[in-house]
Every structure is written in C-alpha cells, then in structure tokens.
Amino acid sequence: MRATASLLHLDLDAFYAAVEQRDKPSLRGKPVVVGGVGGRGVVATASYEARKYGVRSAMSTREARSRCPHAAFLSGRFHAYRDTSRAVMTALRDVSPLVEPLSLDEAFVDLEAADLPDLTVATVSGLAESLRARVREVTGGLTASVGVGTSKFIAKVASDLDKPDGLVVVPPGGEVELLRPMHVTVIPGVGPATAERLRRAGIHTVADLETVSVEELVRLVGRAHGTSLHALARAQDDRAVEPERETKSVSVEGTYDTDLTDRRLMEGLLTRQAGQVAERLRASGLSGRTVTIKVRLHDFTTLNRSTTLPSPTDQASTIGRLARGLLAELDTSGGVRLLGVGVSGLADWIQEDLFGPDEEDPVEPPPAVPGPRMSRSSWSPGMDVVHADLGRGWVWGSGRGVVTVRFETAETGPGPVRSYPVDDPALEPWRPPES
CATH class of the missing domain: 3.30.70.270 (Reverse transcriptase/Diguanylate cyclase domain)
Structure with missing residues (x-):
C-alpha cells in the first residue's frame, strides 16, 4: 500500500x-x-x-x-x-x-x-x-x-x-479499521457461493476473515482466491493504475450479485454484451476475427472459450450468435457469477456479406446498443427521433401501427406528446452528427 x-x-x-x-x-x-x-x-x-x-x-x-x-x-x-x-x-x-x-x-x-x-x-x-x-x-x-x-x-x-x-x-492507517466491521462480500471476488463457504466456517465479517490463516483460506476456497482474500482482509493491495494501451481486443463483462442459473437470462446478457462490443468496434473503425466468452462459475473457476472466423466482423448478431454457441458447450448448472464477451484478432477492414443476411437473434436485442438501421415499423422506447415540424423528441411507445413521441430534450422542459403512424414521412430516427 x-x-x-x-x-x-x-x-x-x-x-x-x-x-x-x-x-x-x-x-x-x-x-x-x-x-x-x-x-x-x-x-x-x-x-x-x-x-x-x-x-x-x-x-x-x-x-x-x-x-x-x-x-x-x-x-x-x-x-x-x-x-x-x-x-x-x-x-x-x-x-x-x-x-x-x-x-x-x-x-x-x-x-x-x-x-x-x-x-x-x-x-x-x-x-x-x-x-x-x-x-x-x-x-x-x-x-x-x-x-x-x-x-x-x-x-x-x-x-x-x-x-x-x-x-x-x-486516510493512511485507517484502512483495516474501516474494513473490519464490513461483511466479507465487500472484498472483490466474494460472491454468494464463497460467502456461503466462509459462513459455514464461521467467517462473516472482514474482522473474522483477518483471524484466519492463509493455509485455512486456501483449503476453503482454493490457492489463488485464498491468497487474495488473506491479503485484502489486511488491506494489502499494490496494483498500479494502468492507463489505456494499444487496443488488442475489445471486450465487455459483468459480475452479478446473485449467481445466474437461468440459461435464457445468460444468453440475453451475452447478446447485450455482444452488441456493446460491436458498437465499440464500429466506433473505433475496427473489426475482429476471434470471438471469446469468459465465464466465471460459482466456485470461481474461470472458463474461456473462443472461436475464429475466416474474416473479421463487427456485426452484433454474428458476435452474439457465436457467443451463445460457445456458452452452450459449458455446464453452468451450478451457477455463474461473471459473463463476458470479447473480440480479438483486430483489423481495420470488414469483408461485406461474408455470412449473408443476418439472422434474427432468438433473444431480446441488446439494450443500450443501436442495432441495425431502424425501419419505420420498429421504434424502440427511448430512442431519439426528429419531426419535420416539432423537432427533436423521443419514442414514448409504439404498437398497432402507431408511434407516440414526447417532444423534449435536455435543454427544454417536459414537452408535449403526439402520436403518428409508424410510417409517417415527417418522423425520422435522430443521431448526433459526430456519432
């Protein structure tokens, strides 16, 4: 420290x-x-x-x-x-x-x-x-x-x-006193499964953890994890800040408070992450050939599986389809606490139509990531739009051939709500020019 x-x-x-x-x-x-x-x-x-x-x-x-x-x-x-x-x-x-x-x-x-x-x-x-x-x-x-x-x-x-x-x-010197009354889950890597193992050993707080030898922790949770817990319980962490270096891969991962067991939910998370990876690739003018998933199981076993394409892609549907296929090869019945998707083997070009038209994903399109070019019949809740007469707004909802828009931006107060046919030529999706 x-x-x-x-x-x-x-x-x-x-x-x-x-x-x-x-x-x-x-x-x-x-x-x-x-x-x-x-x-x-x-x-x-x-x-x-x-x-x-x-x-x-x-x-x-x-x-x-x-x-x-x-x-x-x-x-x-x-x-x-x-x-x-x-x-x-x-x-x-x-x-x-x-x-x-x-x-x-x-x-x-x-x-x-x-x-x-x-x-x-x-x-x-x-x-x-x-x-x-x-x-x-x-x-x-x-x-x-x-x-x-x-x-x-x-x-x-x-x-x-x-x-x-x-x-x-x-302040320096106050680290251990800060940690001692906290529950062991404050320590990175202590999820529900590890917390349960520690609870069975009578370890509930960081103060309890501090009294346990490294040998006993290794026996309880494994060598790498036990050694890390022993150090962090004493506030010992010498990791340096690592600024961004040349991009060799683009990845997104998430750690979850509760171990995931629902396969459909995991597929949905991978699909969303694939969309985020694809958006970051496109924003950087990059594509990649190798798709990798990272899965950390309930017992902190970390698995990586990858597959390599003949040519690079930046398509969310392709990345998501391969990621879900890799997940299907793994036994996740015991629970998953971390999921991630990455693309490596980066290039600055894409071979168009290598896989033909994208198939429709079998799960919900990824949130927070723009998908294919919007058709007039697919207005997503929250998306930015612009009307020829009323200006900018956002989609409040759509269905049965009608799209409802609230006209407001960050610079205005709450705006009026209007409904239009989904194919109204005066209404268009909006994106900032620099995007």
Whole structure:
C-alpha cells in the first residue's frame, strides 16, 4: 500500500438511467429502467427511484416490471452514453495522465501523477470535490461518487460508502479499521457461493476473515482466491493504475450479485454484451476475427472459450450468435457469477456479406446498443427521433401501427406528446452528427 491516499476511484451514479433522465426532463425524479424492454430482456441499469422498489441490474425485465410497473422502460442509446463517458474521461485526464477506465462509467485515477502541491488528505479531498464539480459540469448535471485511498481496493470500497453523489477519503492507517466491521462480500471476488463457504466456517465479517490463516483460506476456497482474500482482509493491495494501451481486443463483462442459473437470462446478457462490443468496434473503425466468452462459475473457476472466423466482423448478431454457441458447450448448472464477451484478432477492414443476411437473434436485442438501421415499423422506447415540424423528441411507445413521441430534450422542459403512424414521412430516427 502507498503511504498517501493518492488513488482515486470515480463511479458515475446509475449512469445509463441518469443520462436518460438528463435528456428527458419528464423522467427526472421518476423510476427509469434501461435495458431490454421485452419479456426476455435484462435490466442494464435502474435509477435510484426504481431501486427503491427492488429493481437492480441483471434482473429480468419481466421481474422488474412486476416490482415497478410504473417505471419508464427504455431500450437505451449507446451513443449518448459513449459521448458522456468521453467527456468524463477527458476531465479525469486533465487531472492526471494516469487514468484507468474500467467501463463507460467508472475509472481509477493516480493522483501521484497529478500536479498537486502535496498529497495530504485535505489536498486530495479538495481536488476530489473540484473533480466531482467538473464532472457535473461536462455531463450536464450527472453526479459521481468518489473514493480516495492508499490502494485501488480501498478507493473502490470508499466510493461505495456514500452513494449517490458522495465523497469518502480514507486516510493512511485507517484502512483495516474501516474494513473490519464490513461483511466479507465487500472484498472483490466474494460472491454468494464463497460467502456461503466462509459462513459455514464461521467467517462473516472482514474482522473474522483477518483471524484466519492463509493455509485455512486456501483449503476453503482454493490457492489463488485464498491468497487474495488473506491479503485484502489486511488491506494489502499494490496494483498500479494502468492507463489505456494499444487496443488488442475489445471486450465487455459483468459480475452479478446473485449467481445466474437461468440459461435464457445468460444468453440475453451475452447478446447485450455482444452488441456493446460491436458498437465499440464500429466506433473505433475496427473489426475482429476471434470471438471469446469468459465465464466465471460459482466456485470461481474461470472458463474461456473462443472461436475464429475466416474474416473479421463487427456485426452484433454474428458476435452474439457465436457467443451463445460457445456458452452452450459449458455446464453452468451450478451457477455463474461473471459473463463476458470479447473480440480479438483486430483489423481495420470488414469483408461485406461474408455470412449473408443476418439472422434474427432468438433473444431480446441488446439494450443500450443501436442495432441495425431502424425501419419505420420498429421504434424502440427511448430512442431519439426528429419531426419535420416539432423537432427533436423521443419514442414514448409504439404498437398497432402507431408511434407516440414526447417532444423534449435536455435543454427544454417536459414537452408535449403526439402520436403518428409508424410510417409517417415527417418522423425520422435522430443521431448526433459526430456519432
């Protein structure tokens, strides 16, 4: 660990939902759920108003609707999330050249590389407050929770302590006292299965874990995991901030609070991740030949399976189809706590029509990722549109040949609602020119 609290973790609060509330004034202060909107959909993010009803990420949309039927269920707009994330990462790099993005809404920052007079708690606290204000400014009002500590682990724990819109700085020497009363699940990698093993051994809190020898932990959960738990229970973490390097692969993964056992749900998650990977490939002008899935089982066994195409692709449907095929080869009956999709073997060209027309995916199209070019009969809830007379708005709902639009943007107040035939020539999908 460092001698100073110089590692900062920033986490944008309920990011996807917060962007939707920012851009849709009528939804501010109301429950918003972003993800797949159909019966087989999966929740990507829920606003804090929806979380009060028990809605959470990786929950099926069907269950989310039963818990919070009055929420706005939106399919997501990746271009808006990507552009907002870029603004945040730029603000972080203005503070320090050492920034490690973990996802669109989360990053570590090494303050030792920042231009600071010293690294006292008062100085880093002031910088963190000004950084949160800067993030609010560049994102149009989004909030971020920030933690600062002597290691990545402590900074991440600290950022979770005062959500949303909080700041916690853990002074050097206070790490172990902070951790001791916490449940063992605060430690990365301790999910339901590991927590149950530890509970059976009488280990409930980090303080309990601290009294257990490394040999006993290795016996309980395996060598790699046991060694890691022994170190982290004592706040020992020397991982460095690793800024972005040359892209060799593009991947998305998620860790889930509850072990997944429903195969359809896992297929839906992989489909969504494949769509996010495809969007990032296209945004970077890249394609790839090798599709890989990463699956971490309930016992922390991590499996990787891959397949290689004869030529590169950037199509979500192709990546998703291969990912689901790889999943079908694995036994996941005991439960899965992490899923991921990646594409490597990157190139800057694509062979068109290699596989012929894309087949329709058998599961819900991925949330928060634009799919194929929209037809006039497929208006997704939440998508941006523009009308020849009334200007910009978003799809409130559609069905039976009618699409309903609320005309408002981040710069307006709540706007009027109008309905049109789905093939009305005056209504078009809208994307920002730079996207």
